[in-house]
Amino acid sequence: MKAMQHRYTDRWRWDEWKWSSHCGNCIANCSYRIYVKDGEPLFEEVAGNAPGAEGVPDMNPLGCQKGAAWLSMRTGGERILYPMRRVGERGSGKWERISWDEALETIADSVIEAVEEQGPNSVLFDNCTEMGICGPAARALLVSRLGAATLDGNATVADVHHGHWLTFGNLLGGSTADDVFRAETVIIWQGNPAYTRIPYYHYIPEARYNGAVVITIAPDFSPSSVHADIHIPIEPGSDAAFALAACKHIIDEGLYDADFVKSQTDLPFLVKETDGRFLTGADLERSGKTNRFFVWNPASGGPEQVDPSRLGSPSDPALEGTFEVRLHDGSTVKVSTVFTLLRRRLEELTPEKASEICKVAPDVIRDFARRVATTATKLCNGLGSCKHYHGDLMERSMDLLLALTGNWGKPGRGFWTYIIALLEGEVMGMLKQGRGAVASEKAIATLETVLEQLRATDPSVTDAKAFLQLMRIGSPRASVSPPAFFFYHHCGYGEIWDRAGYGSSPRPCSEYIEEAERSGWWGGLIKPAPDVEPRVLFQTATNILRRTRGGQRELLRHLWPKLKLIVAIDWKMPTAGLMADIVLPAAHEAEKLDLHAPNSHSWERMLSDRAAEPLGEARSDAQIFRAIGIAISKRAAELGKVEYKDSQGALRRWDELAKQFEQVDEDEFEAAIIDEVLRDSSYTGNLPAGFSLQTLRDEGIAIPERLPRPVAAVMASDIEPGKPLVAYRRHVEEMLPYPTHTGRAQFYIDHPWFLEADEALPCHKPPPKAGGDYPLAVTGGHPRWSIHATNTTTAVILETTRGRPTAHINTADAASRGISDGDTVEVFNDVGSYRVMARVSPAVRPGQLILYASWEPYLFEEWKDGTFVEPGMVKWLHFAGGYGHLYYTELQWQPAQSDRVFFVDVRRVVPAS
Ligand SMILES: Nc1nc2c(c(=O)[nH]1)N[C@H]1C(S)=C(S)[C@@H](COP(=O)(O)OP(=O)(O)OC[C@H]3O[C@@H](n4cnc5c(=O)[nH]c(N)nc54)[C@H](O)[C@@H]3O)O[C@H]1N2
Ligand SMILES: Nc1nc2c(c(=O)[nH]1)N[C@H]1C(S)=C(S)[C@@H](COP(=O)(O)OP(=O)(O)OC[C@H]3O[C@@H](n4cnc5c(=O)[nH]c(N)nc54)[C@H](O)[C@@H]3O)O[C@H]1N2
Ligand code: SF4
Ligand SMILES: [Mo]
Numbered sequence: 001m002k003a004m005q006h007r008y009t010d011r012w013r014w015d016e017w018k019w020s021s022h023c024g025n026c027i028a029n030c031s032y033r034i035y036v037k038d039g040e041p042l043f044e045e046v047a048g049n050a051p052g053a054e055g056v057p058d059m060n061p062l063g064c065q066k067g068a069a070w071l072s073m074r075t076g077g078e079r080i081l082y083p084m085r086r087v088g089e090r091g092s093g094k095w096e097r098i099s100w101d102e103a104l105e106t107i108a109d110s111v112i113e114a115v116e117e118q119g120p121n122s123v124l125f126d127n128c129t130e131m132g133i134c135g136p137a138a139r140a141l142l143v144s145r146l147g148a149a150t151l152d153g154n155a156t157v158a159d160v161h162h163g164h165w166l167t168f169g170n171l172l173g174g175s176t177a178d179d180v181f182r183a184e185t186v187i188i189w190q191g192n193p194a195y196t197r198i199p200y201y202h203y204i205p206e207a208r209y210n211g212a213v214v215i216t217i218a219p220d221f222s223p224s225s226v227h228a229d230i231h232i233p234i235e236p237g238s239d240a241a242f243a244l245a246a247c248k249h250i251i252d253e254g255l256y257d258a259d260f261v262k263s264q265t266d267l268p269f270l271v272k273e274t275d276g277r278f279l280t281g282a283d284l285e286r287s288g289k290t291n292r293f294f295v296w297n298p299a300s301g302g303p304e305q306v307d308p309s310r311l312g313s314p315s316d317p318a319l320e321g322t323f324e325v326r327l328h329d330g331s332t333v334k335v336s337t338v339f340t341l342l343r344r345r346l347e348e349l350t351p352e353k354a355s356e357i358c359k360v361a362p363d364v365i366r367d368f369a370r371r372v373a374t375t376a377t378k379l380c381n382g383l384g385s386c387k388h389y390h391g392d393l394m395e396r397s398m399d400l401l402l403a404l405t406g407n408w409g410k411p412g413r414g415f416w417t418y419i420i421a422l423l424e425g426e427v428m429g430m431l432k433q434g435r436g437a438v439a440s441e442k443a444i445a446t447l448e449t450v451l452e453q454l455r456a457t458d459p460s461v462t463d464a465k466a467f468l469q470l471m472r473i474g475s476p477r478a479s480v481s482p483p484a485f486f487f488y489h490h491c492g493y494g495e496i497w498d499r500a501g502y503g504s505s506p507r508p509c510s511e512y513i514e515e516a517e518r519s520g521w522w523g524g525l526i527k528p529a530p531d532v533e534p535r536v537l538f539q540t541a542t543n544i545l546r547r548t549r550g551g552q553r554e555l556l557r558h559l560w561p562k563l564k565l566i567v568a569i570d571w572k573m574p575t576a577g578l579m580a581d582i583v584l585p586a587a588h589e590a591e592k593l594d595l596h597a598p599n600s601h602s603w604e605r606m607l608s609d610r611a612a613e614p615l616g617e618a619r620s621d622a623q624i625f626r627a628i629g630i631a632i633s634k635r636a637a638e639l640g641k642v643e644y645k646d647s648q649g650a651l652r653r654w655d656e657l658a659k660q661f662e663q664v665d666e667d668e669f670e671a672a673i674i675d676e677v678l679r680d681s682s683y684t685g686n687l688p689a690g691f692s693l694q695t696l697r698d699e700g701i702a703i704p705e706r707l708p709r710p711v712a713a714v715m716a717s718d719i720e721p722g723k724p725l726v727a728y729r730r731h732v733e734e735m736l737p738y739p740t741h742t743g744r745a746q747f748y749i750d751h752p753w754f755l756e757a758d759e760a761l762p763c764h765k766p767p768p769k770a771g772g773d774y775p776l777a778v779t780g781g782h783p784r785w786s787i788h789a790t791n792t793t794t795a796v797i798l799e800t801t802r803g804r805p806t807a808h809i810n811t812a813d814a815a816s817r818g819i820s821d822g823d824t825v826e827v828f829n830d831v832g833s834y835r836v837m838a839r840v841s842p843a844v845r846p847g848q849l850i851l852y853a854s855w856e857p858y859l860f861e862e863w864k865d866g867t868f869v870e871p872g873m874v875k876w877l878h879f880a881g882g883y884g885h886l887y888y889t890e891l892q893w894q895p896a897q898s899d900r901v902f903f904v905d906v907r908r909v910v911p912a913s
Contacts, residue, residue, distance in 0.1 A: 011035075011042060011043060013037060014035035014036060014037045014042050015036065015037055015038070016035075016036050017033045017034060017035045017036065018033070018034050018036060018609040018610070018611040019031065019032070019033065019034075019047070019606065019607040019608060019609045019697070019700040020032040020033060020034040020044055020589065020590060020608050020609065020611060021131075021132075021589070021596040021606045021607075021608040022066070022067050022070045022131070022589055022608075022787075023066075023070075023129055023131060023589065023787045023790055024129060024130055024131050024132060024596070024597035025128060025129035025541075025787055025788060025790075026064070026066070026787040027418050027599040027601075028062065028064070028197070028198070028199045028200070028599065028601065029062065029199075029421075029596060029598040029599055029601065029602055029604065029605075029606060030046065030062035030063050030064070030067055030199050030606070031046070031047040031048075031049050031050065031062060031596075031606040031607075031700055031701060032044045032045060032046055032047055032063070032067060032070075033045060033047050034071070034590055034609075034611040034612075036611050036612065039612065039613065040612060041071050041074070041590055041611050041612050043071065044067075044068075044070065044071055044590075045068075046060070046061040046062060046063040046067070047700060048060040048061045048062075049700055049701050050062055050602060050604060050701070051604065051701075051703055051722075053176075053178050053722055053723050053724050054722050054723055055182075056178040056179075056181040056182065056203075056724055057178070057181060057202070057203070057206050058178075059177070059178065059199075059200070059602055061199075062199040062200075063198075063199055064198040064199060065198075065785075065797070065800070066785070066786065066787060066790075066791050066794075066797065069791070069794055069796045069797055070589065070590070071590060072794060072795070072796050073571075073572070073588065073791070073794050074588040074590055074591070074612070074615065075615070076794060076795055078571075078572040078573075078793050078794070079571055079572055079585070079588070079615055079616070079618070080570065080571060080572060080573055080577075080583055080584075080585040080586075080616075080618075081585055081615055081616025081617060081618060082097045082098075082585055082616050082617050083097070083098050083099065083100055083102070083103035083582065083583070083584050083585060083617065084096070084097060084098065084582065084583045085098045085102075085103070085106070085581065085582055086580070086581050086582070090560065090566075090579050090580070090581070091578055091579045091863075093578065095583075100617060100619075100627070103582055103584060104627055104628060104631035105631060105635060106565070106582060107536075107565065107567060107582065107628055107631065107632075108628070108631040108632045108634070108635035108636075109635060110535070110536050110564055110565035111123055111146070111536055111565075111628075111632055112632065112635060112636055112639065112641065112654075113535075113564070114535035114536045114564065114565075115146070115147075115644050116644060117535070118528070118532050118533050118534075118535055119147075119528075119532055119645065119646065119647040120146050120147035120148045120149075120644070120646050120647055120652075121147070121148065121149045121527045121528040121529065121532055121647040122528050122532050122533060122534055122535040122536065123146065123148040123149070123535065123536045123538075124148065124149050124150075124151065124486075124528070124534055124536065124537050124538070125139060125143050125148060125149070125150045125151070125479075125538045125540070126150075126151050126156065126537060126538065126539045126540070126542055126544050127139065127150070127153060127539070127540045127541060127542055128153050128156065128157060128541055128542035128547065129541040129542055129787070129788065129790065130540060130541040130597070130621055131541075131589050131592070131594050131596065131597065131608065131621075132594030132595045132596050132597050132608060133426065133594065133595045133597065133673065133674065133677060134592070134593070134594050134595070134620065134621065134622035134669075134670045134673050134674065135540065135541070135594075135620065135621025135622050135624075135625065137429065137622065137673045138621065138622040138623075138624075138625035138626055138661075138669070138673070139540065139621070139625045140479070141625070141629070141660055141661065142625045142628060142629045142657065143479040144478065144479050145629070145652075145656055145657050145660055146629075146632070146652075146657060147479070147646035147647060147648075147652060148479060149479055149480075149481050149527035149528060150479045150480045150481065151480075151481060151483040151486060152480050152481060152482050152483055152890060152891060152894060153891070154890075154891035154892070154896075155482055155483050155484065155894050155895065155896040156483050156542075156544075156547065156548065156896075157547060157896075158386055158387050158549070158896040158897050158898065158899070159383045159386050159418070159896075160386055160891075160892070160893070160894060160896045161381075161383075161385070161386050161391075161395055161417070162386070162391060162392035162395065162875075162878055162893070162896075163385065163391060163392040163393065163394060163395020163396040163397075163398070163399065163762075164395050164399065164415075164417075165885070165892060165893050166392060166395075166396055166746065166749055166885075166886075167395070167396055167399040167740075167745050167746055167747065168399070168728075168738055168739075168740065168745055168746075169464075169468070169738055169739040169740035169741075169746070169884075169885035170464070170468065170714045170715075170738075170739055170892070171419065171891070171892055172419050172711065172714045172715045172727065173408070173414065173415045173417070173715070173727045173728055174415050174416060174417040174418065174419045174600045174727055175378075175414055175415065175416060175724065175725055175726050175727045176600065176601060176602050176603065176724050176725040177197070177200040177203050177416060177601040177602060178203060178602070178724040179378070179411060179412060179414075179416070179724035179725070179726055180203040180204060180207050180378050180380065180412075180416055181203050181206055181207050181210055181412075181724075182207075182210075182376065182411045182412030182724065183207055183212050183375075183376050183377060183378035183412040183413065184211065184212050184213070184375035184376045184377070184412065185212060185213050185214075185215065185371055185372060185375045185376070185377040185378070186204055186207050186208075186212050186213070186214045186215070186377075186378045186380060187215050187216075187217065187372075187377060187378070187379050187380060188204070188214065188215070188216040188217070188218070188224045188225075188228065188380045188382075189216075189217045189239070189379060189380065189381050189382070189385075189398065190217075190218075190239065190381055190382045190383075190384035190385040190388075190391075190394065191224070191380065191381060191382015191383065191384050192218070192222050192223055192224045192382065192384075192781050192782070193224055193380060193382070194222075194223040194224040194226065194227065194784075195223055195224070195781070195782060195783060195784040196382065196781075196782045197601065198784070199601075200601045200602075204227065204380070205227055207378075208227075208229070213229045213230065213371065213375075214227065214228040214229050214230070215228060215229065215230045215231075215232060215368065215371075216228040216230070216231050216232070217232045217234055217239065217242070218231070218232075218233070218234065219233060219234055219235065219236045219779060219845040219848050220233075220779070220808075220843055220844050220845050220848060220850060221233070221842075221843040222781075222843075223784070232360055232364060232368065233359070233360070233845060234358050234359065234360055235357065235358050235359045235845075235847075236767070236777040236779050236845070236847075236848055236900070236901045237388055237389075237390070237766065237767035237777065237900070237901035238357050238358035238359070238764065238766075239358070239385070239388075239394040239397070239398075240390065240393040240394045240396075240397040240762060240763065240764040240765070241349065241354045241357040241358045241764035242354060242358040242360055242365060243394070243397035243398050243400070243401050244346060244349050244354070244397045244400070244762065244763070244764060245346075245349050245350065245351045245353070245354030245355075245358075245365050245369075246351075246365055246366075246368055246369035246372065246401055247342075247346065247369075247397065247400050247401050247404055248346040248349055248350065248351075249351060249365065249366050249369040249370075250369050250370075250372075250373050250401075250404050250405065251342075251343060251346065251404065253369075253370075253373075255369070255370065255373035255374070255404075255405070256373070256404040256405065257404065257405060257406035258319060259406075260403070260405075260406035260732075261319065261339070261403060261404060261406075262312070262315075262316070262317060262319060263311050263312030263315075263735065264311060264312075264403065264409075264731060264732065264744065264745050265403050265744050265745045265746070265747060266293070266338055266742045266744040266745070266746045266747060266748055267319065267337065267338045267339040267342065267403075267747060268295045268296070268317040268318065268319050268337050268338070268339060269293050269294065269295060269306070269337065269338050269742060269744070269748065270293075270294045270295060270296060270303060270323070270325070270335040270336070270337060271335060271336055271337070271338060271341060271748060271750070272333050272334070272335055273322070273333065273334040273335065273336055274333050274334070275755075276750060276755045276760060277750045277755075278293055278294075278742070278748070278750050279293070279294045279303060279325060279333075279335050280292055280293060280294070281305065283325075283327050283328065283333075284303070284325075284327060284328055285328050286328050288328070291308070291458075291460065291741065291884070292305055292306070292308065293305070293306045293742050293743075294306065294335075295314060295317030295318070295337070296317055296318040296321060296323055296335075296337065297314060297317060297318075298316070298317075298318045302325075303323075303325055303335070304317070306742075306743070308458070308459055308460030308737065308743050309459045309460060309462075309737065310735050310736075310737070311731060311735040311736065311737055311743070311744065312735050313735070318337060319337060319339045320337055320339050320340050320343070321336070321337060321340060322334055322335070322336040322340060323335055323336075338747060338748045338761070341748070341761060342400075342747070342761055345761050345763060349764070350362075351363075351365040351366055354764075357764060357766075369401075372401060372402075372405050372407065373404070373405045376407070376410070376411070376412040376413045377402065377405065377407045377413060378412060378413060378414065378415075378416055379398060379402060379407075379414070379415050379416070380416045380417075381395070381398065381415055381416070381417050382417075383417075383418060384781065384900060385398075386896065387780075387898055387899050387900045388767065388898055388900045388901060389503070389504070389767055389768055389770065389873055389875055389898040389900075389901070390504070390764075390765050390767060390875070391898070391900075392875065392877070392878070393759065393762050393763060393764065393765060396747065396762035397762045397764075399745065399747070400747055400762055402414065402415075403745055403747070408727070408728045408732070409716075409726065409727070409728040409729050409730075409731055409732030409733070410726065410729075410732060411724070411726055413726075414726065414727055414728060415727065416601075417600075418599050418600065418601075419599065419600035420597070420598075420599065420600070420891070421598040421599055421600045421602075421603045421605075422708055422711060423605060423677055423678070423680075423681040423686055423687065423702070423704070423708060424680065424681045424684045424686035424687075424708035424709065425676065425677035425678060425679065425680030425681035425684075425686070426677055426681075426708075427708050427709075427710055427711075428440060428443050428444070428680045428684070429676075429677060429680070430474075430478075431443040431446065431447060432680075435663065435664075435672075435676060436676075437679070437683065440679075440680050440683055444684070447470075450470060451463070451466045451467070451470070454466040454469050454470065460737065460743055462713070462736060462737055462739065463709075463713035464713040464714045464716065464736075464738075464739040465737075465739045466713075467709075467710040467713050467714060468714065468739050468885075468889060471889040471890065472887050472888070472889050475524075475525060475888055475889050475890060476523060476524025476525055477524070478890065480890045481525055481526065481527035482522065482525055482888055482894035482895065484874050484878075484879070484894065484895035484896070484897075485513075485517075485522065485525070485526040485527075486527070486528070486534075487548075487554075487872075487874075487897075488510075488513055489526075489528075489529075489530040490528065490533075490534050490558070490559060490562070491554050491555055491558045491559045492554045492557060492558030492559075493550070493554060493872060493874075494509075494510050494513075496550065496554070496831070496871050496872060496873070497509040497510065497873060497874060497876075498510050499871075501768060501769045501770075501773075502768055502769070502770040502771075502871055502873055503768050503770070503873055503875065503876060504757070504765060504768050504875070504876070505757075505876040505877075506756060506757070509874075509876045512753070512876045512879055513876075513879055516879040516880065516881060519881070519882055520882075521879075521880070521881025521882045521886075521887075522879075522881060522888060525888055527647070528647075529647070532647070533562050534559065534562050534563060535562070535563060535564050535565070536563065536564065536565045536566075536567070537559075537563050537565075537566045537567070538567045538569065539566070539567070539568045539569065539570075539574075539576055539577075539580070540569040540570075540586075540621055540624075541569070541570065541586070541621070542574075542576075543574040543575060543576045543577075543788075543789055543856075544576050545574075545575050545576040545579060545857060545867070546574070546575055546576065546788075546789055546856065546857050546865065546867065547788070548867065548872065548897070549867065549870040549871070549872035549873075549897040549898070549899045550831065550867055550868075550870045550871060550872030550897075551867045551870075551872075552575075552857060552863070552864070552865070552867050552868065553831065553832055553867060553868050554872065556579070560579070565581050565582070566579070566580040566581050566582075567580060567581065567582045567583075567584065568580040568582075568583045568584070569583075569584045569586050569621060569624055570583065570584075570586055571585065571586045571587065571588050571618065572793065574789065574856065575856055575857040575858050575863060578858060578863075584619075584624055585614075585616060585617060585618040585619070586618060586619070586620070586621055586624065587614040587618045587619055587620040587621075587623075588614070588615070588618070589608060590610075590611045590612050591610060591611075591612055591613065591614040591615070591618065591620070592608075592610055592614070592620035592621075592622075592670065593608070593609055593610045593620075593670045593671060593674065594607075594608045594620075594670065594674070595607060595608070595674045595677065595678075595696075595702075596608050600725075603704050603707070603719065603725065604701050604702060604703050604704070605696075605701070605702040605704075606700065606701055606702075607696045607697065607700055607701070607702075609697070620670060622669055622670050622673065623666070623669065623670075626661045626666070626669055629657040629658060629660070629661045630657070630658040630661055630662065632654065632657050632658075633654055633655050633656075633657045633658030633659070634658065636654030636655070637654070637655065641654055642654060642655075671693055674693050674696070675692055675693040678691050678692055678693055678695070678696060678702065679691070679692055681702075681704075681708075684708070684709070685705065685706060686704050686705065686706060686707070686708050687702055687703075687704055687705065688703075688705055704719055705719065705721060706718050706719050707719055707725075714739065715727050715728070716728050716729060716730035716731045716736055716738075717729040717730060731745075739885060740884060740885045741883060741884020741885050741886075742884070746885075747761060747762065748760050748761055749883075749886075751880050751882075751883040751886060753876075753877055753880045754877065754880070757877055759877065767901040767902075768873070769903055770871040770873050770898075770902040770903065771829035771830060771831060771869060771870075771871050771902040771903040771904055772829045772830035772831075772903060773903065774829050774903040774904050774905045775847065775903070775905055776809075776813065776847060776848065776849040776903065776904050776905055776906060777847055777848055777849070777901045777902075777903060778848075778849050778850075778851065778866075778869070778870075778899075778900070778901065778902055778903070778904055779848055779849075779850055779900050779901060780850060780851050780852060780853045780866075780899060780900060781850065781852055781853070782852065782853060782854065783852040783853075783854040785797050785800060785801050785854075786854045788853070788854055789854055789855065789856045792854055792855050792856050792859065793856060793859075802837065802839075804837060804859060805836050805837065805851075805855040805859055805860055805865070806836065806837045806838070806839040807825070807827060807836045807837070807838060807839065807849055807850065807851045807866075807906075808839045808840075808841055808843075808844045808849070808850040808851075809825075809838055809839070809840055809841075809844055809849055809850075809906065810840075810841070810842065810844040810845060810846045810847070810848065811840055811841065811842045811844075812846050813844075813846055813847065813849075813906075814838060814840040817906060817907060817908060818908055819838050819840065819906065819908045820838070820840065820911070820912060821838060821839060821840040821912065822837060822838065822839075822912030822913075823837070823838045823908050823909075823910065823911050823912050824836070824837055824838070824908075824909050824910035824911075824912075825837075825838045825906045825907060825908055825909060826906065826907050826909045827849065827851075827866075827869055827904050827905075827906050828869065828904060828905060828906075828907070829869050829902070829903060829904040829905070831868070831869060831870075831871055832864075832868035832869050833864070833868060833869060834860055834861075834864040834865055834866060834868045834869060835860065835861045835864070835909060836851070836860065836866075838906070838908075849904060849906065851866045853866070853899070869902075869904050870899050870902065871902050872897045872898075872899075873897065873898050873902070874895040874896060874897055874898070875895065875898070878893075878894065878895035878896070879895055
């Protein structure tokens with residue numbers, strides 16, 4: 001008893017504390033304090049310093065069980081403490097400890113050789129889960145100065161909301177988490193916030209106490225269904241049918257908000273019945289513009305041009321009808337409004353018909369529709385819809401539902417999703433040439449000039465469009481590249497993507513990819529080029545073999561043999577590290593200074609300070625990239641090399657890599673990065689006046705006074721201190737156009753491929769039989785117990801679960817195959833197989849198999865994990881470009897792999913012991 005008492009009181013004998021936070025890729029933003037004694041962290045606890053807003057519960061306490069266990073990962077025996085070099089075959093597990101100098105020299109030599117033989121695009125950087133801004137900032141310096149390539153992280157993970165992009169021309173429509181409290185209906189759809197938004201989940205039950213009805217739409221009785229008022233058990237992959245039937249009911253019953261639809265959307269726009277294209281200025285006048293659109297004016301009985309600079313003008317167009325219009329060549333065509341085409345499309349999709357597809361009772365669809373139409377509805381849309389092959393159709397259907405019911409841009413309505421919550425200093429960092437205040441002023445001046453030039457080109461160019469346009473222009477020159485082309489040209493996916501029945505393309509997928517490349521839609525973005533061999537791969541805070549769909553199966557076979565050097569930078573050993581050549585020890589979160597990477601659940605930024613010395617020879621990610629840059633310059637000089645040709649053929653100097661890093665002392669490197677971002681953010685009014693790293697150290701939190709300008713423009717909203725942030729307000733309140741092709745929330749995409757696919761309007765399409773004709777549909781999700789694989793080897797966390805990978809199967813499906821809980825089963829289809837423990841549960845929908853995407857592959861037999869059965873399809877339509885808002889900018893529109901609803905079967909192999 002006495003000893004226990006001491007253990008308790010000892011805990012409080014700390015001599016100082018430091019601000020802290022964790023992993024960037026739980027996409028939460030929790031502030032902790034680490035208590036330190038004699039230089040060693042004792043424990044950490046939630047800081048509870050998030051501010052509150054008026055009329056809603058405050059955010060605190062932000063935290064989760066992984067956060068509570070984060071420090072145990074520092075000393076729990078999982079760490080890599082020294083640079084390691086492989087001595088046996090890749091994956092043989094034979095390593096030797098080497099010095100940092102030796103590791104850096106080997107890396108530098110391989111990079112120099114790759115650059116000289118294949119060009120710098122043959123050096124690839126892959127990243128994802130880093131803690132904050134310093135590692136990524138240092139990496140960006142290295143990659144862009146070297147001219148190497150980075151795989152776009154939003155597509156490698158498949159968090160691209162294709163459907164929302166098609167509708168809104170951006171991905172920034174998320175309000176803050178506290179706005180959920182003001183909703184009357186909360187829909188949890190394609191996500192599982194009880195697991196994945198743990199610190200913010202309290203707003204959902206709090207909204208319920210406040211009178212809201214919570215609805216979860218999910219095939220399984222998911223953990224987020226447990227606390228919902230209504231669980232709608234949907235057939236996997238049938239969400240568009242469900243949503244569109246609800247839309248039809250709303251239209252048929254006249255429950256839609258006609259004013260909202262007429263002013264905010266393209267539903268009143270006229271489309272030519274002849275070719276399915278919008279009626280544009282170019283149809284009506286010889287010198288007319290293709291980006292001017294028309295509605296029908298019932299008063300004049302003719303088409304009237306839509307004002308491109310203001311929504312809702314003309315103010316009372318016909319929403320429905322088919323009319324005759326005379327074109328400039330003298331011919332006459334029939335035109336219909338998009339709304340009329342929509343009514344036609346939905347004609348067959350009665351709740352009864354949809355019920356056959358989504359297996360939800362017709363009356364449940366009707367009740368749901370009526371509720372959404374009559375209440376302030378918040379759509380808590382997870383990133384699950386991004387991961388379905390036809391996820392774009394699902395999201396467009398959800399968007400349509402919200403549009404018909406006037407459900408965004410107002411308190412308690414619209415989307416609660418994930419957006420990277422940048423500071424203005426980070427945005428400026430991309431534009432600045434050099435450091436310091438003078439460089440900031442110059443960057444702002446240049447930005448103003450370019451924006452002015454862009455706006456002058458056309459009155460339809462709003463600030464949002466101009467900012468996005470600017471990013472678009474910069475994209476080919478930046479180092480980031482959409483990874484689908486890399487998968488296609490260098491990783492062997494073309495064969496799978498072309499398999500009959502696996503996708504939905506009328507012709508083989510590869511024909512569309514080649515057409516997209518020939519059309520120049522992705523000009524300058526395809527890295528490495530098809531004729532360049534990838535040579536060096538750096539992986540920081542990611543696990544390419546686990547994360548990539550079909551990863552181990554395809555990458556080990558097609559990519560690995562081409563790579564002369566694979567470097568993993570991690571603080572413990574990921575499977576892709578086990579298959580690497582060199583592993584570099586990264587500092588744990590408690591061992592480095594960083595500005596925590598946040599998410600738009602709230603826009604505050606938290607500090608994470610250095611509470612302890614790095615263990616062993618670990619270094620922060622930022623320091624590692626700095627050291628690599630300096631080492632490359634040094635080795636080039638030793639080898640007598642001065643210049644090299646980059647992948648565009650321009651000359652670059654080897655010594656510039658070191659120079660840019662050596663401008664700041666090693667000890668000050670991270671502090672300088674953070675301080676500059678904070679000062680720039682303060683300078684532009686994003687953060688309070690005079691805000692610096694010292695302010696953040698004093699206060700632990702940076703509370704923005706307004707959004708960064710580009711974000712405010714695209715989100716059509718801004719921060720009002722002390723109030724929840726509501727996205728898309730300015731569209732609704734000020735009639736500011738959307739950054740889409742038509743300037744409206746756009747439901748009709750008249751790109752030729754979309755017309756070919758019959759997806760100009762949203763519709764339901766069944767998930768293709770990827771994997772083969774098998775009875776079980778695989779879905780997944782992110783686990784409660786781990787941030788991806790990061791915590792799957794943490795002892796204390798493993799003790800809270802079965803401690804090994806499990807796949808969840810329905811009781812009846814298990815019984816019919818003779819499977820009992822705890823048996824080892826083989827999951828198989830036409831592309832592969834793996835073995836896993838069965839977890840039998842009636843909460844799983846019959847016909848569904850759930851594998852939470854988290855486990856380290858090496859925890860499975862022969863390291864064969866779920867990726868072995870994942871086909872890893874991308875949807876061909878997402879290679880489309882050359883149309884209005886269908887263009888690439890970093891993190892946005894681009895193809896990404898799907899992993900939800902492909903097909904497998906299961907057989908028992910080893911009974912439970
Ligand atoms: N604890 C924890 N938190 C995390 C993460 C983590 O790894 N661990 N990862 C973070 C990251 S990077 C991301 S991307 C997010 C992801 O988190 P979420 O956005 O919540 O997405 P998922 O976990 O993929 O969603 C899984 C849910 O989708 C539902 N679902 C599956 N198929 C269908 C379907 O066909 N229709 C419908 N309607 N529903 C379906 C299932 O019920 C399942 O529970 O979580 C973030 N937060
Ligand atoms: N089938 C399927 N696949 C999926 C998903 C799915 O739902 N289904 N989800 C996808 C999604 S949304 C995501 S976001 C990805 C996530 O995929 P990844 O980001 O690749 O996730 P992890 O496998 O956890 O790898 C992260 C590694 O970073 C290390 N790490 C943590 N912090 C740091 C740090 O500060 N520095 C360094 N150097 N290392 C650090 C951890 O130890 C861990 O090994 O997975 C994707 N893959
Ligand atoms: S792991 Fe993420 S959600 Fe959990 S406490 Fe840390 S920052 Fe918050
Ligand atoms: Mo993610």
